[in-house]
Amino acid sequence: MALICVCSPKGGVGKTMLAANIAHGLHRAGRRVLAVDLDPQNALRLHFGLSLAEESGFATGMERPSDWRAALRRTASGVSLLPYGSLDAAARLALTRAIEADPERLVAPLREASADPGLTIVADTAPGVSRTLFATLPLADIILVPLLADGGSVATLPEIDSGRFFGRGTMGAILAAKLRFVLNQVDQGERLSASVTASLMRHLGARLLGLVARDEAVAEALACEALLADHAPKSRAACDLAEIVAALDAALPAAGAAAGVLAGVGR
Template sequence: MALICVCSPKGGVGKTMLAANIAHGLQRAGRRVLAVDLDPQNALRLHFGLPLAEEAGFAAGMERQVDWRAELRRTACGVSLLPYGALDATARLSLTRAIEADPERLAAPLREAAADPGLTVVVDTAPGVSRALFAVLPLADIILVPLLADGGSVATLPEIESGRFFGRGTMGTIFASKMRFVLNQVDQGRRLSASVTAALMRHLGPRLLGLVAHDEAVAEALACEALLADHAPRSRAACDLAEIVAALDAALPAANGAQGMLAGVGR
């Protein structure tokens, strides 16, 4: 029904933090949510409290041509999770070759999930471009790009806005129209952060969905393998994320609770 793809040309900007916490927020807002990890770092699962030792996942299953539904995990907060899984370097390369040869291996399950009328899908991706990113982008209702409130992140904006990252053709124009930004790790007490924030607020206008403060509680929640709204519900960043979730919830098609073919997912 609705798909949000969290992506960025740059690493370490908060993609996984954002994907995990908006999936949780949208589920708390009454939606049925599936969180999908397309990043070989396999880190999304940690936000949902899956054991570190748990290695199963979507990618390893794809190698063995297992139905992706068999790899779904029901998390404690109610969000359904499709972890990437742990793959060694050789298996990763062989999977990349298999997807190059047959992109439908990856695109078909994502399309099936996105077609479920009552499901909201949140996808976390690896930094930069990948086959996986280009399989998911055409399905996205919202392409959510976190930026850090620093000079390095600002430098990636021309790459995004010129189409170098998402493509310059008609598809690139469509992707650009779906792009929304979140400014992460904002620290109003620091001169550079405050002036980058002010400049980006002016430049992005309504494409900026919200700001997330730099907040120790974010890293602490991850260290405890917990979601921020559970770990530190009154923290600055949790309040900021709640505002971003409300903006996303309003921008997405209404949750109608319709039962699709994945009716068990997220219930």
């Protein structure tokens, strides 16, 4: 298996957009792909055309932990999707308490799916640090952090770059070595964006997998509940994402033979 974990200290930087479109791109590159939503916002499903009325997900069945496979969805894109599920406020608070006590409950689907050598998993996460994130990161081959081409991202970079975001010490250093970045919402016509882009490109070097232009097509695709490569395949952002997918495909372990009970997932 190969696992990409998309995370960031900040919200609104494009984590969900990247997770969805990268999962789709890797599927188009010939991989069996499972997209897992670990964010209670439950927004990943919207990119895959699931209706807002669909509220089920693996977290809604958390009292029966072995049941997560029942929440698996085959999407029209070919990517299998494990939605988080919609929880009301009381259920969310109860789940937060349960995860605090035992984060493994939420990570069990990832751990079990990762036993399938033929599966590539893309996990979308909630912004900031959480028990769920810390239980997920050690499983990841690549920790993918989107940064916006603005001053705010430059301010968060030292925290991520130094490994402090992942905790100090050896674990933080191991996780920091898996870090790769994507610079999102790049606008070369805007002075600040162009200058932040140039300075981050210099600073990040080979750890920068690629840039995604600020492009109306991204928001339009989401409004149509579609993936960018289907909605606007010739758009600037779709071309940018295709390059990032190619870089990830080359960097990830090759997909092995399908195995076990998940063999049909992502076909």
